[in-house]
Structure formats: structure tokens, C-alpha cells
Amino acid sequence: MPARDVLRSLFTGWRRPTTHPVDAQGESADSLIGFVLAAALVGVLTGVSAASFRLLLEQGARLRGHLAHWAHGTWWGLIVVVLVCTAAAAIAAALVHRVEPHAEGSGIPRVEAVADGRVRPDRFRILPVKYVGGLLAISSGMALGREGPSVQMGGTAAVMVATLTRRNIADLRILVAGGAAAGLATAFNAPIAGGVFVLEELVKRFDPRTTVATLVASASGFAAARLLMPSRYEFHMKPLADPRLVESGWVLAIGLVTGLLGVLYNEAVMRALRRADGSRWPKEVRAALTGALVGLIVWAAPDLAGSGDNLTQNALVEHGALVAVAGVLALRFALGVVSYAAATPGGLFAPMLVLGSHAGLLVGLVAVHLTPHVTPSLAACAVIGMAAFFTASVHAPVTGLILATEMTGNTNQLPPMLGACAVAMLVAIALRSQPIYDRLTQRAAESSAAAAE
Incomplete structure (x- = not known):
């Protein structure tokens, strides 16, 4: 076969009749x-x-x-x-x-x-x-x-x-x-x-x-x-102590809190999108108003704006007092919902990591005050919260576990993460909360169908 035909067949699947091996599905x-x-x-x-x-x-x-x-x-x-x-x-x-x-x-x-x-x-x-x-x-x-x-x-x-x-x-x-x-x-x-x-x-x-x-x-x-940027862990964490069975009660509490928060977040995002879809204001105007709100935050507290990787990093190094962590959690919850409804390009993963890490850290700070000797480290609570919140919102526990592990380079927290993810998933299922991406996919399909009519 000429070289031109070989290259064409390799990429397109086109081929002249040959005696090449064919797999079970009829593909050469x-x-x-x-x-x-x-x-x-x-x-x-x-x-x-x-x-x-x-x-x-x-x-x-x-x-x-x-x-x-x-x-x-x-x-x-x-x-x-x-x-x-x-x-x-x-x-x-x-x-x-x-x-x-x-x-x-x-x-x-x-x-x-x-x-x-x-x-x-x-x-x-x-x-x-x-x-x-x-x-x-x-x-x-x-x-x-x-x-x-x-x-x-x-x-x-x-x-x-x-x-x-x-x-x-x-x-x-x-x-x-x-x-x-x-x-x-x-x-x-x-x-x-x-x-x-x-x-x-x-x-x-x-x-x-x-x-x-x-x-x-x-x-x-x-x-x-890797040709453009070096390989590195997304977040830096100190080595964490191995989990102990006596800490399991607080781990399950993280799963419960993040499960409820994930359900609320999904519902808030979808309600904001429905209101935006029903608005008569031009999308550019709505986005401009959101941008003005964000501009105020950038001026007053620039570290609280943007995708939030710096905030997640702070939670993973145990930075923040109880009131401050609760304030960041509340602000970022509202800002994430408003930002996503502004009809601009942008994802949900990074904001989810902020919410999950801060929810886990918040539970850890409460645990330190109540039972300081049977509490996971605050950094461990934050990474467990990341995986559990993602699970509650997306209903993809395996991805949540692997994502938190790959991004932090920490492997010894997999058992407590697994327990927290199980509880978060159970909460989401019990409350009949659909995965956020399933709901958004259905919205995208309905939008395309409406545009085609």
C-alpha cells in the first residue's frame, strides 16, 4: 500500500481491501x-x-x-x-x-x-x-x-x-x-x-x-x-499523622456537614440559573452587575476573589480562626452561586474545593474546642472535606478521593476520606438531590432543543 494510503488509513479508518487482522468488532x-x-x-x-x-x-x-x-x-x-x-x-x-x-x-x-x-x-x-x-x-x-x-x-x-x-x-x-x-x-x-x-x-x-x-x-x-509548566502538587501540605479509629466520629460529622452543604449548593446554583433564565435583563448587564460586585470584593479583600486556590491552600495549612473560616465559607458559597449565574465561562470544581476544605476545617475547629484529644488534625479535616463535598455535589466518590489525593500528594487519609464520602453520598441520596452535572447537562440539552425549534 502506498505511504499516502497508509497514513490516511491510520487516522481515518479508510482502507483498501486487505488481509489485515480484524478485531471482534470488525475493525482493522x-x-x-x-x-x-x-x-x-x-x-x-x-x-x-x-x-x-x-x-x-x-x-x-x-x-x-x-x-x-x-x-x-x-x-x-x-x-x-x-x-x-x-x-x-x-x-x-x-x-x-x-x-x-x-x-x-x-x-x-x-x-x-x-x-x-x-x-x-x-x-x-x-x-x-x-x-x-x-x-x-x-x-x-x-x-x-x-x-x-x-x-x-x-x-x-x-x-x-x-x-x-x-x-x-x-x-x-x-x-x-x-x-x-x-x-x-x-x-x-x-x-x-x-x-x-x-x-x-x-x-x-x-x-x-x-x-x-x-x-x-x-x-x-x-x-x-509539562512543556509549559512544571509538574507539581496542586496544594502543599505537611505530612499528616495516620488516622485513628477514635477520630471516626468527627470524620462522619464532616461527611454529614458537607453532604448537607453540597445539597444546598446544588439547589442554590440551579435556582440562580432558573432566575437568570427568566430575567428580561440582557446577559451583558447581569454580568456587569456581578462584575461590579466582584470589583468591590477585589478592592476590599482581594484574597477572597477569584477561583479560590489560595483559600483552599490556606485551609490545608490550618490557617484561620473559627469565625473567619465560617465567614469565608458563607461569602464564597454566595459568590460562587452568583458568579455561575452570570452567563460567563467558568467552572465549578475550584469553588467546590474551597467550600469543601473550609467546611472540613470548620468542623475540625469545633472538634478541637470540644474534644481536643480525639480530633483529626485540622489539615486532615480540610482534605477530607474537599473529597466529601465534591462527592455530595457531583455523586462521583471515586473521583473525589483520587482528586483530593493527587492534588495534595497525601495518601494516608484515604480511609477517613472514604468514610466521609460515604456519609456525604448517603445524605445526598436520602435528600433526593440529583448530581449537579446531571442537572446542568439536562439544562444544556433542553436549551439546545429549544434553540433548534
């Missing part, structure tokens, strides 16, 4: 190799996109901090900060509303709907809109995460690769799932959690073809991202 070995190569290419494109996105967000956070510091040196500094944040949020919303409506919000629900076949694959332009809009919205100080845009950029990269290599629609959907895994792996330096999340939550199946594509894309994306 050449086509299977091409599928794996396509998944690797999706991972590389996603890794580069998500890594550069993350680096620019870090630069944006530094600029926001410098702006807030400068603003306190002049009487009109507050006005400048509010105007900058307002303009950034409004432009981000305008990009979504006027250029690509499907770039709104996290992007994970949209990717899930595409992978499940409920909506048509996204257009290519969603990637630049998500990239630029996400930079503006998150850098302005909104309580949104980078993982949602990274996942959707990965899904769009998969659509591009599948289209250019002429993969069929079934392969396209699998590659979209792989791109999502690569996006999450890069966003949080968590390649295993990226793959597991897609298999556990996004596609909800572990068939060999999907698993291979997901793992290959996740690994290649993580490797490509």
Missing part, C-alpha cells in the same frame, strides 16, 4: 492504531491549550492583586477597580451571548451531552470564545474555576481532530470524552482523576474503547502540559 488493526493516535493528538492539543490557559490565569490573578494594591493609594482607586471588573465580566458575557452561546458556564455539562449523543458536536469557534471569555471572567475575580473551560476546550479539540481525520460519530463522541479527561488532568495536575472523572461521571461506563481513549488522551495531555 490499522484503524485501531489510528484511533489511538487521534486520541493522543486530542490530548496534546488539549494539554497545550489548558496549560497556556492556566498560566495566563495565574498572570491575571497577579495583575488583579497589583490593581487592588494600587487602588488603595488613591481616592479614585475603588472606581477603577470596579470599572475594570465590570468591563471584563460584561465582555466575557457578550462573547458568549453574541458569538457562541454554548460557551456559557462550566462546559462540562455541554461536553457530557455531546458525549452522550443528546446534542450535536460543538462548533470550532467555541474554543477561542471559551479561552478568551474564561480568561476575562476568572481574572476579573469571579468565583469560577479553570477546569470547566479546560474540559470544554478539550472536547472541542476532539471535535476538530475527529472531523479532520474523518472519524465516525461514535468515535467522535469517545474522543470528546478523552479530550475532557485531558482538560481536567491539565487543569489540576491530576491525570488519574481526569480519566476517572470522565469514566465515572461523564460517560458512566468503562468499556475498553472509551477507557483506552480516555487514558491515552489524559496521559498525552498531561505530558504536553
Whole structure:
């Protein structure tokens, strides 16, 4: 076979009649190799996109901090900060509303709907809109995460690769799932959690073809991202003491508190979105008002704005008194809900980590006052809370366990995390709370159906 035909067959599955081996599903070995190569290419494109996105967000956070510091040196500094944040949020919303409506919000629900076949694959332009809009919205100080845009950029990269290599629609959907895994792996330096999340939550199946594509894309994306940024744990923690059985009562209390909080958070997000959907105000105006609110927070307390990685880090190093931790938890709960309803690009994962870590830390601070000798360390309470809150909201306990472990590098807290996640999941099920991404995916599918009519 000529070299041109070999390359074409590898990527597209096209082939002349040959005697090549064929698998049980009727697929040639050449086509299977091409599928794996396509998944690797999706991972590389996603890794580069998500890594550069993350680096620019870090630069944006530094600029926001410098702006807030400068603003306190002049009487009109507050006005400048509010105007900058307002303009950034409004432009981000305008990009979504006027250029690509499907770039709104996290992007994970949209990717899930595409992978499940409920909506048509996204257009290519969603990637630049998500990239630029996400930079503006998150850098302005909104309580949104980078993982949602990274996942959707990965899904769009998969659509591009599948289209250019002429993969069929079934392969396209699998590659979209792989791109999502690569996006999450890069966003949080968590390649295993990226793959597991897609298999556990996004596609909800572990068939060999999907698993291979997901793992290959996740690994290649993580490797490509290393070209732009070093490999490191997302959060730094001191070594934790091994858990003790006498501490189990407080561990279960963390599961109970985060379970209730996760249910409330899901309901608050969905109610805010319903109110936003029913509003007659233009999306740009609503986003501008949210940006103005965020601008006030940036001026008054810049550390409380943004995705919140610094806040999660503080909780994991046991920083904060009881009243201060409760205040941060309440503020970030409300700010996260308001920010997500502003119709700008941005994810939910990072805000969830802030809420979970602070809820766990809050329980730990109460425990220290009541039973100081049978209490887990405050850092352990924070990391347990991260996993348990994620479980209550997303209903993906395996992902929660692996994500918290990969992001902190701590492995000896897996047993208490498992117990807290079980309780949080039980609370969510008992209260009939649906997973947040299932509810958002249904909303995305209904929105697409309405737009098609």
C-alpha cells in the first residue's frame, strides 16, 4: 500500500481491501492504531491549550492583586477597580451571548451531552470564545474555576481532530470524552482523576474503547502540559499523622456537614440559573452587575476573589480562626452561586474545593474546642472535606478521593476520606438531590432543543 494510503488509513479508518487482522468488532488493526493516535493528538492539543490557559490565569490573578494594591493609594482607586471588573465580566458575557452561546458556564455539562449523543458536536469557534471569555471572567475575580473551560476546550479539540481525520460519530463522541479527561488532568495536575472523572461521571461506563481513549488522551495531555509548566502538587501540605479509629466520629460529622452543604449548593446554583433564565435583563448587564460586585470584593479583600486556590491552600495549612473560616465559607458559597449565574465561562470544581476544605476545617475547629484529644488534625479535616463535598455535589466518590489525593500528594487519609464520602453520598441520596452535572447537562440539552425549534 502506498505511504499516502497508509497514513490516511491510520487516522481515518479508510482502507483498501486487505488481509489485515480484524478485531471482534470488525475493525482493522490499522484503524485501531489510528484511533489511538487521534486520541493522543486530542490530548496534546488539549494539554497545550489548558496549560497556556492556566498560566495566563495565574498572570491575571497577579495583575488583579497589583490593581487592588494600587487602588488603595488613591481616592479614585475603588472606581477603577470596579470599572475594570465590570468591563471584563460584561465582555466575557457578550462573547458568549453574541458569538457562541454554548460557551456559557462550566462546559462540562455541554461536553457530557455531546458525549452522550443528546446534542450535536460543538462548533470550532467555541474554543477561542471559551479561552478568551474564561480568561476575562476568572481574572476579573469571579468565583469560577479553570477546569470547566479546560474540559470544554478539550472536547472541542476532539471535535476538530475527529472531523479532520474523518472519524465516525461514535468515535467522535469517545474522543470528546478523552479530550475532557485531558482538560481536567491539565487543569489540576491530576491525570488519574481526569480519566476517572470522565469514566465515572461523564460517560458512566468503562468499556475498553472509551477507557483506552480516555487514558491515552489524559496521559498525552498531561505530558504536553509539562512543556509549559512544571509538574507539581496542586496544594502543599505537611505530612499528616495516620488516622485513628477514635477520630471516626468527627470524620462522619464532616461527611454529614458537607453532604448537607453540597445539597444546598446544588439547589442554590440551579435556582440562580432558573432566575437568570427568566430575567428580561440582557446577559451583558447581569454580568456587569456581578462584575461590579466582584470589583468591590477585589478592592476590599482581594484574597477572597477569584477561583479560590489560595483559600483552599490556606485551609490545608490550618490557617484561620473559627469565625473567619465560617465567614469565608458563607461569602464564597454566595459568590460562587452568583458568579455561575452570570452567563460567563467558568467552572465549578475550584469553588467546590474551597467550600469543601473550609467546611472540613470548620468542623475540625469545633472538634478541637470540644474534644481536643480525639480530633483529626485540622489539615486532615480540610482534605477530607474537599473529597466529601465534591462527592455530595457531583455523586462521583471515586473521583473525589483520587482528586483530593493527587492534588495534595497525601495518601494516608484515604480511609477517613472514604468514610466521609460515604456519609456525604448517603445524605445526598436520602435528600433526593440529583448530581449537579446531571442537572446542568439536562439544562444544556433542553436549551439546545429549544434553540433548534
